[in-house]
Amino acid sequence: MFSFFKKKPKPETVEIQDSTLPPPALTPIPKSEPEPVSSASLFATPEAQPEAKRTWLAHLKAGLSKTSNNLTMLFVGAKINDDLYEELEAALLMADAGMEATMFLLNALKKKVKTEKLTEAAQVKTALRGLLIEMLTPLQKPFELGRHQPLVIMIAGVNGAGKTTTIGKLAKHLQANGQSVLLAAGDTFRAAAREQLTVWGERNNVNVISQESGDPAAIAFDAVQSARARGINVVMVDTAGRLPTQLHLMEELKKIKRVIGKGSEGAPHEILLVIDGNTGQNALTQVKAFDDALGLTGLVVTKLDGTAKGGIIAAVARNRPIPIYFIGVGEKIEDLQPFDAHEFVDAIFS
Numbered sequence: 001m002f003s004f005f006k007k008k009p010k011p012e013t014v015e016i017q018d019s020t021l022p023p024p025a026l027t028p029i030p031k032s033e034p035e036p037v038s039s040a041s042l043f044a045t046p047e048a049q050p051e052a053k054r055t056w057l058a059h060l061k062a063g064l065s066k067t068s069n070n071l072t073m074l075f076v077g078a079k080i081n082d083d084l085y086e087e088l089e090a091a092l093l094m095a096d097a098g099m100e101a102t103m104f105l106l107n108a109l110k111k112k113v114k115t116e117k118l119t120e121a122a123q124v125k126t127a128l129r130g131l132l133i134e135m136l137t138p139l140q141k142p143f144e145l146g147r148h149q150p151l152v153i154m155i156a157g158v159n160g161a162g163k164t165t166t167i168g169k170l171a172k173h174l175q176a177n178g179q180s181v182l183l184a185a186g187d188t189f190r191a192a193a194r195e196q197l198t199v200w201g202e203r204n205n206v207n208v209i210s211q212e213s214g215d216p217a218a219i220a221f222d223a224v225q226s227a228r229a230r231g232i233n234v235v236m237v238d239t240a241g242r243l244p245t246q247l248h249l250m251e252e253l254k255k256i257k258r259v260i261g262k263g264s265e266g267a268p269h270e271i272l273l274v275i276d277g278n279t280g281q282n283a284l285t286q287v288k289a290f291d292d293a294l295g296l297t298g299l300v301v302t303k304l305d306g307t308a309k310g311g312i313i314a315a316v317a318r319n320r321p322i323p324i325y326f327i328g329v330g331e332k333i334e335d336l337q338p339f340d341a342h343e344f345v346d347a348i349f350s
Contacts, residue, residue: 056337061347063305063329067095068348070308078121080113088128095311096280101318105131129349135314136341141298141323143270143338145179145234150227152235152260152267154220156253156290157274159241162302162328166274167236168200169336170326175204179233184223185210186256187240197238216240216252217259224263237268250293257294270297272325277304277312284315291320301339302328310348 061068071091078084085106092102105128112118112127145151157163164187171181183201185194185208194210201208209223220237227235237260239253260267273290275283283301290296299322304310313324324339 052334056334057343057347059305059329059335060327060337060343061350063307064310064344064347066306066308067310068350070094072125072349075121075125078124080119080121080124084121084124085110092311092314094308096309096315097311098281098284098315098319101135101311101314104318105135105314125349129345132314132348133341133345135317136344138321139313139317139324140339140341141325143298143325145174145177148264148266148269150182150224150232150235150264151269152224152227152237152264153270153272154237154239154257154260154268154294155272155274156239156294157241158276158286161241161274161276161279163241163274164196164200164238165331166300166302166326166328166336167197167238168204169328169333171200171204171206171236172333173336174234175206180231181206181234181236182223182227182230182232183208184220184235184237186216186220187238188214188216188219217256220256221259221263224260224267228264250289253290254293271295272298272300273322274300274302277301277327278307278309280309280312281315283312284319287316287320287322291322296322298323298325300324300326300328300336302336305329305335310344313344 071088074084074087074091088109089102089106092105093099097105108131109124109128112131113124116123116127118124118127155163155167167183171183174181181204183197183206185197187194187197188211194212198208198210200206209219209226211219216239223235223237226232237256239256240249257268257271271294273287273296275286277283279286287296287299299316301313301324304327316322316324326336327339327344328336
């Protein structure tokens with residue numbers, strides 16, 4: 001929709017398409033690549049971009065409305081006293097901001113109220129908004145394309161987090177940015193995972209490397225080699241959904257990472273974890289475990305629509321500040337967008 005990816009100049013490539021599938025409806029690709037700047041709208045013409053922006057912000061605000069109501073209603077007619085701070089503490093904890101982030105925000109807020117001599121509830125609300133933006137801004141980072149040929153992305157996450165759906169959405173957005181894409185069905189643990197990824201491949205006219213029953217690391221290796229031979233820009237490797245407590249599966253993830261590195265030096269270039277925004281502190285546990293095992297480069301937070309636990313992003317910022325590349329607030333392609341700290345906080349405090 002807007003500023004989805006950041007692009008670097010890249011060499012000419014040949015996009016591999018399955019001739020048995022209908023051609024996808026893609027955004028026209030310019031013949032010359034711009035300098036590394038954020039891309040324009042992925043879903044509409046530049047003239048329609050303001051409307052697309054408004055639509056996204058409306059979806060984000062609606063998705064975070066429960067989190068917003070639980071927090072902002074405390075300031076209506078409130079007096080600046082210990083009762084307000086106690087209610088704020090409870091609201092932040094209920095939003096799954098976690099104890100560390102909650103106490104950090106409250107201590108900073110009390111200091112700000114004192115030093116700036118704030119006396120109105122609206123002023124305190126504005127101060128809290130500013131502190132939260134300051135906390136979350138370091139998580140905001142553009143996803144840069146064209147750094148490697150191919151760019152290899154390994155994607156992990158527990159079952160139900162929306163991992164395979166996220167891969168499908170990203171594939172569509174990558175194509176809209178002029179990237180050819182290859183998918184690797186490395187989730188051989190879940191029976192329907194390969195079929196689900198194949199369906200997304202057919203929708204986007206993207207080839208999928210898979211085996212009915214095979215070693216996930218070997219599948220990933222074959223996909224990287226195939227992409228190098230064909231001049232594909234991006235390889236996305238799906239992996240089996242697993243809990244951090246499933247040690248044998250976590251070891252398999254480490255093996256996939258090692259084998260990908262043998263297929264392409266320095267790969268995987270991005271290791272993304274998809275987390276469900278509704279799972280609260282459990283999501284933070286997942287971030288810590290997967291980061292310890294793999295060294296995550298970024299997060300995708302899904303299913304933020306209708307959640308009362310939007311504070312989990314604050315918990316991530318204080319405990320494991322890994323960049324959040326994208327957030328999702330719905331099922332449509334355009335409901336997955338880059339994380340922007342100002343937009344996110346404004347959706348809560350508006």
